[in-house]
Amino acid sequence: MSAARKRVAVVGVGTMGSQAAWRLAARGAEVVGYDRYAPGHDRSAAGGETRIFRSAHFEDSRYVPLLKHADTLWEQLQQETGRELRRLTGCLLMGPTDHQQMATVLQSIAEHDLDHEVLDAEALAKRFPQYRIEDGDAAVLDRRAGFIRPELTIQTAARRAEQLGAVIHRYTTVREIVPVAGGVEIRTDSGSERFDTAVVTPGPWVNDLLPDLPWEVDIRRVISAWFVPTDPEGWFGEERPAFIRTAPTHCYGLPSPDGISVKLGLSQALHKPAGDPNQLDRTV
DSSP: OOOTTOEEEEEOOSTTHHHHHHHHHHTTOEEEEEOSSOTTOSSSTTOSSOEEEOSSOSSOGGGHHHHHHHHHHHHHHHHHHTOOOEEOOOEEEEEETTSHHHHHHHHHHHHHTOOEEEEOHHHHHHHOTTOOOOTTEEEEEESSOEEEOHHHHHHHHHHHHHHTTOEEETTOOEEEEEEETTEEEEEETTEEEEESEEEEOOGGGHHHHOTTSSSOOOOEEOOEEEEOOSSHHHHHOSOOOEEEEOSSSOEEEEEOTTSSOEEEEEOGGGOEEOOOGGGOOOOO
16 A cells, blocks of 8 residues: 555654654655654664674574565665665674574575575684684674664664655654544644554553553563773774674674774573663663
């Protein structure tokens, strides 16, 4: 269905909402966005300077077509705005050869003909001496991978949506979304407004805004830390890929955009429950 001439509310102009606002505005919709802070703030999934982008996938090879489409849109947003939002450094996916996630990575690569290299321990040590794997492990270099800059990307997508005619209400909390005849009504402290439809992407505030969902979304904190290598040249070398390791401890890391530090993080299973996002304890 064409979005032309439709009035669309975007509730939460963050990781997903900013992109939805950009694409809807580009397709001719009358877009109005609402965000309780401002696009690109540090209180939701956008915080943290960088995120890994990859083409090969651990979890399910059926994600790959979606990733390819996202790849195309990243390039388009960069071209439209003239900003570097993503850097393709490659990403090393490492783990035991008999681990299910490594098997899925190789399956996704084979099914979708992805640009890659497979490295054993000896080859990895020569090319990337900052990484070590055990006998029986393998490393797959996903060449169409790297890191994105989430805060900057969200700010850029939101600004591009505004250039295409969208209106974004910053520091405006949506209190209620009410279905009405022919559409929805968005209610804030300043009043209410009617739309044909709404894209609802409130991030960690989903349970507050949508308390009647048949399930409760488990909101967790991503714990990351930045380290300055004692030997930057020895750590980074000529190539500076991101990495994800499956076992024995699932973890990931990526170089900072300025090339000075390394960001390290643990897997989703080790993320901590966040509780009330309005009362977040930021002490780690």
